[in-house]
Amino acid sequence: MKRNTQKWEGVQSHEGRFMPYVAKVFQFVSQLASNCDVNPSRLDIWEVDYYNVRYVVNLVEKTCSCYRWELIGIPCAHAWAVIIKKRLRPEDFVDDFYSKGRYLQAYSPSIKPIPGMKQWEKRIDLMQPTPPVIRKMPGRPSHKKRKQEQGERE
Template sequence: MLSTGCASNIYMGILEKKYPGAEMKQALWRAARASTLPEWYAAMEVMKELNEAAFQDMMNLPPKMWTRSAYSRDTQCDLQVNNMCEAFNRAILEYRDKPIITLLEGLKFYLNNRIVKQKQLMLRWRTALCPMIQQKLEDSKRNSDKWFANWMGDEYMSLFEVSRDNEKYSVNLESRSCACRRWDLSGIPCAHAVASMWFGRRVPEDYVHSSYRKQTFIDTYSHLILPNNGPKLWV
């Protein structure tokens, strides 16, 4: 079965070819990246004005396969598209047409190298979060200055209204949720959530999903591929 990210990648590739042009591409991706239904409707309206046929094509696709606004918050994934299958295929290209033993030895060499490199990289990293995720959180921290968080007075200091000009989002720190849905979908607090955290002097890093922690990454790569001898020692 295709993952939503993977399916989204395929659909967007096909549609970009079918309906070329910078404006259309922008409208397609705006609709794909929209994390709420109102944002998605607005993007689809733009698309309808640009090209009615493209709009109809997109409306006929199941939204949960291509737009963030229809993704479930269970995923907790920051990726809109997922090229993992293609990336793996490219990585093993030089071994793919080899005899079976050479192929397996090649795959083992590749996988072992990757595990060791990732492990070394992460052991050098000083913060509790993975580097890319820390950067995204820093973006949220920077943008949080533009928002005003208003505490609703609940016992756990977790309910907030976060506003700027005529925009307003409800945040629940306890359930790790913001009405913009970016935190819910990605597991990385959005600027609205961070603005609420500052109010109660909380540490935003504590609210990032556990799958992005350095320790989780190290645990993921903790398994070893054991060494083996060459054919001379085989029975």
């Protein structure tokens, strides 16, 4: 209940379309994208060379052959390089789940407080719980006996 309230109140003062995590990822990804060599193809499919490893980026389907973009919903370094090369806004390619509206939607249900155990209603008409019946497990019994301590009766 406390965490839900803290998250709700924390996001109220946040400015912007996306949560701060997206900005942190963008900062990291932009550094990696500086090492990418972008080669255009037709139909918005691009080839990105990153340290002699080639990746295929499709901006229309929002996919990359490294699969990071599909997994986390934020463009990977290869997609970032293509987006910057086309002079587009990277924020337009982030999944909607990172938006402020979705965050508020996740923490909008309020959790109702409950009274302490001392204030719970006592019911005498119910049976007291009993421990489970001890079952003898199948298999051969162990012949090892426990060593008894000094002063302990046999």
